[in-house]
Amino acid sequence: MAVFTPDTSILELGPAFFDPVEAAAFPQTILRFRNDRAAAQIGLDGLNDTQWAAHFGRFTPLPGSLSQPLALRYHGHQFRSYNPDLGDGRGFLFAQVRDDRGRLMDLGTKGSGTTPWSRAGDGRLTLKGAVREILATEMLEALGVNTSRTFSVIETGEKLIRGDEPSPTRAAVLVRLNHSHVRYGSFQRLAFHQNREGMAKLVDYCLAHLAPGASGSTPAAALIDHAVQGAARMAAQFMAAGFVHGVLNTDNINITGESFDYGPWRFAPAWDAGFTAAYFDHSGLYAFGRQAEALQWNLFQLGSALRLIAETDELKGPLETYPQRYRIALSDAVLGRLGVKRLSANDDEALVEAAQKALVGTQMDPDRFFFDWRGGVRRGASLADHHYADDAFSDFLRLIPDFAAGPPVHPYWADDAPCTMLIGEVEALWASIAERDDWAPLHSKVAAIRRMGEAHA
Structure with missing residues (x-):
């Protein structure tokens, strides 16, 4: 178990790099998601729900870390047009800590209120946006992508007006954990x-x-x-x-x-x-x-x-x-998701090229493909069998036997279908919350994603 180790290294940069800010005073702090798996890696999994809401909804400072949130300053190209009028407009760096590997980690926010860089924005985040970020980060982490992690989501009791979705809509404040917010x-x-x-x-x-x-x-x-x-x-x-x-x-x-x-x-x-x-x-x-x-x-x-x-x-x-x-x-990423043996650089690239050729030629679901061929061995009948008979798969079928690592052992691989996260499922999970305030499907999905992650590991 990691010991909570606060840090303030960002202060070495000096005040020209950030602006001290205050978090918004939200009407409510309803805890909707806490990532205890991530919290355990920085020694914060022992917080009770009241303490959690105080730190990640009211932003009471973590002992020994930053005494006040900092909105970071930056510029950027947005769709390749340079914009010098940027910066943390609805988020801030709340705290820095060391993880169980000794790495410096940032706890940053989204939807925590206005800052000097908010321009005309309200500094808020929709609850739907927070739910979508939970799903994105959990799925990517399970698939081995180097990603920030959604650490906390707290509903704030506010109603937001947004032009690109039904309004008024519920609001939330999100905290993410990642290695850096230096962009x-x-x-x-x-x-x-x-x-x-x-x-x-x-x-x-x-x-x-x-x-x-x-x-x-x-x-x-x-x-x-x-x-x-x-x-x-x-x-x-x-x-x-x-x-x-x-x-x-x-x-x-x-x-x-x-x-x-x-x-x-x-x-x-x-x-x-x-x-x-x-x-x-x-x-x-x-x-x-x-x-x-x-x-x-x-x-x-x-x-x-x-x-x-x-x-x-x-x-x-x-x-x-x-x-x-x-x-x-x-090659590392594709072969890693396939769970097959490495051969040589040339052979590896040839298999990856063959896999992409097959997927492009058949336009089949990539989740199904990687699920069916985990370990380099096809197991039983699949809904995608007609794709595997396509000429586009000929090179892949010729090469994959040399890479086969044998059938995987985790029970996930015996399921009828892979765990997926297509847009229809995202919208259905949100509808359960928006229409019935039913969070059970979301939590069940997170559990299923993490089970898939264990299988990939």
Whole structure:
């Protein structure tokens, strides 16, 4: 069991990086979700529900951590248009702690009230948005994606007006746990203001606390190398999970390479490169098959910002390794989800290419495919058998026997169908809450997702 170990390392950066703020005074604090599994990793699973609501609904400071919440400052490219008028507008950094691995972790919020960066927003989060983030983070964690975790959701008793969903709608405040809230946009802001001293300080902070193993010819080169590896892994894990983040703006990408800040996400019903998650992504900029490209473009913007304190040649080398690192990471992610043996780099890539060819050619459900072929061995009849007879699967069927690791043993793999998270199920889970205040289906789904995660592990 982890011992609660508070931290305040963010204060090393100084007041130019954040604004002290106050949390909103909510009418109610109704605890809807507490992630005791994540809490156990930072020594907070012993809190009772009253204490939990006090810290994560009223934001009473955690002993020894930050005495006041901090709204972080940053800029960013939003759909590739630069926006210098950003920052934590409906969230803040509430606390820092050390986890059971000794890593610095952030507890950040969403829907906690207005800040100097709220612009015309109300600083609030819909309860539906919070429920969707629970489902996204739980599913991604179970599928092996490096993601933030939804730590707490508390309903606040407010009614919100939103133009893109039925209103008034219920409100909530969410707390997420992840390794960092330092975004690519944090560096872009410093470059925009030509703040060399601040840039050097932020780079040193990241290397000391978030990427202690990073190496390079200079601090900036070490950090961009770390970022390239994280972005390549993120893109590959999204593909293997069949996941579309929806809004891969530079202010939504953190330096540790964790996926976070879930808005219009979707799991793809088929291996469709053009599948999008956001209704406003009219050009398909962040479509399923373009996410690797989008993250590479974001890395170029990070590299451009770091040129404030580094020579272009120092940054160019790590940036040029992105395509190769992505290919390696994609093999790792796809073969990992298949649960098969590794052979050689060439063989691994050949199987991954064959799997993608089969999925594109048949447009079958990727969850079904990975479920049916776990361990590299088909087990019994499947609803997808007609797909496996398709010519598109010929290369995969020829290659997979060499990779077979044998049948998996967890009882999940004997189920009739895989655990999925398509949009229809998300809406049905929300309808149970919105129409009947019935939370049982959500909690049952979280339990099913975690069971799937145990099987994948």
